[in-house]
Amino acid sequence: MNDPDAQSSPASDAGAAPAMPLRLLLRFTDTAYEQRFVKHYIAFYFRYVQASLVLGVVLILGDYLVDHIAYGSVESNLLRLTLAFPVLLAGLGYTLLPDARRHWQPVMSGFIITAAFFLFYTLTRIDAEGGEGLRSWVGVLNFTFLQFYCFVILGVQFRYALASGLIILLAFEYTLWQHAGLTTREAAYWSYHVLTLFILAAGIGWWREYLLRKEFVARAALDDSRAAAEQRALRLAHYDEVTGLPNRRLFAELAMPVIERARRGGTGCTVLHLEIDRLSGIHHVYGRGEGDAALADITQRIRLCIRSGDLPAVGQAGENTRVVARLGDNAFSIMLTDLDSQERASLVAQRLLVAVAQPVLVDAQPLVLSASIGIALFPGDARDFTGLMRCAEQAARAAAEAGGAQHMFFDEALNARARDRVLLETELRQAIRVGQLCLYYQPKVDVRDGRIVGAEALVRWQHPRRGLIPPGNFIPMAEESGLIVPLTDWVLHAACGSLRRWADAGLPSLPLSVNLPASSLSDARLLDQLDALMQRYELRPSCLMLELTETMLMRDVTSAISVLERLRAQGYGLALDDFGTGYSSLNYLKRLPVSELKIDRAFVIDVARGGRDGALAAAVITLGKELGLQVVAEGVETQEQSEFLSVRGCVLQQGYLHSRPVALGEFEAMLRAKAA
Known part of the structure; x- marks a missing residue:
């Protein structure tokens, strides 16, 4: 074509x-x-x-x-x-x-x-x-x-x-x-x-x-x-509008005959799947126009890496042995019929990584991007086009998860992990629906008298076969698959239900912290949803502490501040979690209407030894107190860490030293014991 x-x-x-x-x-x-x-x-x-x-x-x-x-x-x-x-x-x-x-x-x-x-x-x-x-x-x-x-x-x-x-x-x-x-x-x-x-x-x-x-x-x-009009419709159906490259449909039409000839001739071919790391950030910050211009520049470099001259279009399937296609916002696929070994494919991937890493001008500013490349070989990794594409995409995803700016070859371990991930996503969707999730509660302790002054609700997945699955194994997957929205809804309902249960049982009233994902601040339903929960469970907003990370707040500071001010005006507690691990902009910190600052465990681990970690922890404590914020230290595991923090004014602490996250019944027993 x-x-x-x-x-x-x-x-x-x-x-x-x-x-x-x-x-x-x-x-x-x-x-x-x-x-x-x-x-x-x-x-x-x-x-x-x-x-x-x-x-x-x-x-x-x-x-x-x-x-x-x-x-x-x-x-x-x-x-x-x-x-x-x-x-x-x-x-x-x-x-x-x-x-x-x-x-x-x-x-x-x-x-x-x-x-x-x-x-x-x-x-x-x-x-x-x-x-x-x-x-x-x-x-x-x-x-x-x-x-x-x-x-x-x-x-x-x-x-x-x-x-x-x-x-x-x-x-x-x-x-x-x-x-x-x-x-x-x-x-x-x-x-x-x-x-x-x-x-x-x-x-x-x-x-x-x-x-x-x-x-x-x-x-x-x-x-x-x-x-x-028919010509334009044909182009829109088979070519990417921004780069002029074949799209997924045309790429499949061109690639399948090539694979068939390789099968009949007993030769090999290679599919490279290239994903530009963090390209979406350019679209969000500079707009779609600047992002498309950067993408066109990168596309030209990829073409020149694959062919000696410009590859403006793809001719008949039998005439070209090298095809470049754009499959998504940041994804490209390349089929090479003259590469049948890992060594030669690795050389091509290295050239592509170097080409993408060259600075690209965005709004007159030079920016450096990177790429993650997955490589699948025919017939070793798969014997059809669909299989080759799946293998190359899995390898590219693994390269991105490993930090990006590198290439990986497909192997069966990646395939097994991908199948397990798909299965786990399906099971998580069912778990939210049938009630396999549960909340664990980690106390927030005042070390001066040992009182429990609050708690953090942490979701766990009680899998019928895999056992208790910690959040680190399914929360990132939920964010990528879109399941984080129903998962957050479930956590908010469960947390409010626990607060109502404790009040009805006559247990001490204390604020319960819930972590909100990045998508919540852009969800127009958030305020109405929280108000509905307060009315349903007959609670005051002050009993719910909403924890947000500084990284998610920095995505759209102006909008985030507007939402937080409305939450604060209605009486909800707001905590800035993992402080110091993200942007740590003091200019934004003074504008954020938060009432609590949580020191990340990364600064607490070696705090007792002094040095830079101790200095940073002490500085954060002083900064929080000067701004009138309540400071909480996470990840306190030893008595030395606790004493170092308390001496410098951080008396509210969480960690295994005081208590691990415990199930609902055990936490209620702790509340009764403390009350007695």
Whole structure:
């Protein structure tokens, strides 16, 4: 399949035709357009020519019979059948040839002129032998018929009919005036008669072709616009609009015959699946236009890496051994039929990584991107196109999860992990529906007196076969698959249900923290959903602490601040989780309406040893206190860590030193014990 851009649009051929001057009556200036005109009308006129030739044969035969009956002794009458009659039969035979339509008008002009000269000769001989040739109205009618014959049969291209008619007219006039036996008056009379009919026939032919050409201009414009629309539809269906590369559908059409030839020939081929890391960030920050410009630049580099010259489009499947296609926003696939070893494929992947890593200008700023490449080999990894694509995509996903900016080859371990991931996603969807999830609670302790001043609700998955699955094994998958929304809904309902249960049991009232995913702040349902939960479970908003990470807040700071201010105004507690591991912008921190700051466990692990971790933890504690925030330390596991933090003013702590996350019944027992 050819790239539509590589073909000249049919509309371009007709561009000059509607603006034609009087030459429109004889010929379009564009040769290709003229050929389209002839081809459009030739189907009708060709059959008409054949019928007219048969009619000419019948008329000549009729003239012969009439003259034979009236002047039986005129031997020259037989010349009609021996001269003009065979010429018309030859013309009829020519129309039956396979290629007759290509040059039928000039050839038929020759047949008609030849038949006319034979008739001149025949009628002149008839007059010499005492018959009625040119002296009779029947003889003149023969030439009148020939004139109309030219303009009717050859009417698609008027210039052929005009030239043929003029030749016949001049030949007739010459014969008429030079023919012995006609007086000057008779010759003048017949000349006037034939000339008048010639002008009439030429006018009819001229006007008919003028109308035909005007009609064709309008018809061609409509056809060209339709063809242009079909061409665009074809391009949209098979090519990516931004890069001009084949899309997934066309890539499959081109790749499958290549794989089939490799299978028959016993050779190998390779599929490389390339994904640009963090390309979506450019779209979010700089807009779609700048992102598409960067993508076009990267596309050009990929093309040049794969071929020695630019690869503007893909030709026929059998003509190219290297095909580049764009399959998604940041994904490309490349099929190479001349690579059948890991070593050579690795060299190509390295060139691609280097090409993508070159700085790209976005909004006049140089940015450096990276790529993750997965490689699948035929026939080792898969024996069909679908399998090769799946293997290459799995390898690319593994390369991205390993940090990106690298390439990986497919192996069965990746396939097993991918199958397990798909199975786990299906099971998680069912787990949310049938109630296999549960909440564990980790106390938040005031180390000055050991009181439980709050707790964090942590979701767990009680799998019927796999046992208790920690959140780190399914939360990232839920975020990627879109299951994080129903999962968060379940957690909020379960947390509010626990608060209501504790209040009904007379247990101490304390705030319960719930982690919100990044998608929650952009969910217009969040405020209404929380209000509905407060009404359903008869709770005050202050009993619910919503924890958000600084990384998710930085995606859209202005919008996030607006949502948080409304939550804070309604009385919900807001905590900034994992502080120090993301952007840590003090400018944003002072604007965020949070009431609690949580020190990430990464700064707590080595805090007792002093050094930089201790200095950073102390700085965060001081910063939080100065901003009027409640500071909580996560991941406290040793007494030394706890004492270091408490001495510096961080008395609210979470961690295994005080308690692991425990199930609902065990946590309620802890509350009762503390209350007692």
